[in-house]
Amino acid sequence: MTDRPTASLQEPPARHSTDPDPPVPPGRRTKIRFDAVRKEFTTRKGSVTAVDDVSLDIADGEFFMIVGPSGCGKTTLLRMIAGLEEPTGGRIDIAATSTDRPEMSMIFQGDSLFPWMTVWDNASYGLRMRNVPKTEIHDVVGHYLARTGLSRFADSYPHQLSGGMRQRVGIARAFANDPEVLLMDEPFSALDEQNKLLLQGELLRIWEETRKTVLFITHSVDEAVSLGDRVMVMTAHPGREKATLDVPFSRPRDMLALRTEPTYGELVFHIWGLLRDEVNQAQAEEMRR
């Protein structure tokens, strides 16, 4: 993480001149800044640009959604902040508030719990790796297991839990680590509709306690509009910013009541319109391969 200095970013920066997006709301600090971020992968067939020239400011405490067709580079974007990929060009900065707080915690797509650890050991993993005192781990992990309804399963192993419960442990693990920003990589995509709705609601309730900056990747337009403060739509091949939209709903939100609002339908419809071309293009691209 050498090229991601943690200097505090004070001012909301000047936007790209061609950018029609709503900027970081006035009076709020920038928490994550992408500056002309590019990522190329070199394969045997040549190099492929996965992410091209993404510049973006995410405000402190913002719940920021990125939606795009599969293969558009949105996961690559997230993996670059997480330090799992190095950007080919540009830079990513996260404003730090404390030196002993980790920069980010990630909620992964699919099963990412260590099968050889109990729920408790999984949820406390980040804190234990940082040598946080035992009593503090006890309080913090106990709190988040209670919030996710997992207190009774602290000594269970992941294989004894349902998919939804496993992803709750993933949520508890990320929140307990108390990071600067939370990264979420389609965390609910493997769940059925009912579980997805339940977990989205739980996620929002837990998030309301701390209001940490969230960067959330999804391919679901409904999820993007229900959860986010802002939604960035990405283009396919290479992944670029197509548009960024404000989501005007107040918080705390009622996930179901939200869907009856006319604005909800309009927004979903609008984003689908933006996405349709991209999905078609991605599909055509897939067929050609």
Added chain:
Amino acid sequence: MTTTPVRATSAAAEQDRSPRGRLFRSESATERWVSILSPIVLLVLWELAARLGWVDDRFFPPPSGIASTFWEMTLSGELVGHTLTSLQRVLLGFLLGGVPAILIGLAMGLYRPVRAAVEPLISATYPIPKSALVPLALLIFGLGEMSKIAIVAVGVFFPLAINTLAGVAGIDRIYHEVGKTYGATGMRKFTTIAFPGALPLILTGIQLGIGMGLVLIAIAEMIGARDGLGYLIWNSWQVFAVERMYVGLLVIGLLGIVLTAILREVERIVVPWRRQAR
């Protein structure tokens, strides 16, 4: 370019939950009776055959005769002595060969340069039958304890190192990524990811090592020892005490069974997250 790997649930765990697994278990009651009865029937047949002269009882003495020799040798303390001697050699050999095998296997699995350097050496030496090394061990270490311990160590090293490597290499990439994003570094990567992730296959390696160790201790003691079960078997042949030879064979077999049973129990305790398919 969404390259996040999706983890597949292990086949063994799936099978355990399936209704087919339960069906097998209900059928297994009769199967268990059959598997208890078949050796008893065989022993009775053997006894009859030896007594009635159907087989040459110089080669196949009746089981009752072997049992009484077994009892006499146990009472005299002779059998316990041989068994403990062999067991000690196998266990010391296990420590001497097994600990480096696990460490090298882990290092090979985690660090590509280590693997690139060590794997060719292992592949090149692995096909050599370990029993063929007994004369070399005698040459280097003489007739003392060390030659026997060393030969077991060499035999145990290979299955354990290879299985540990396979265990680490088979750990899903997502676990390494979780470790990285949650700040696991250095030794912590070994202790929280590589070692527990490879543990099921390490235990398989130990299982194979037990078999290998018993084979090699028998051979090594036949050639260069004055005690131990291998010596007992070889010496009994030389003085034509066939019943004593059978006792030696029986005890080596029992040793294998007991060590495997202990390993199963250890496995149940240290790998509670992987239920046995067996």
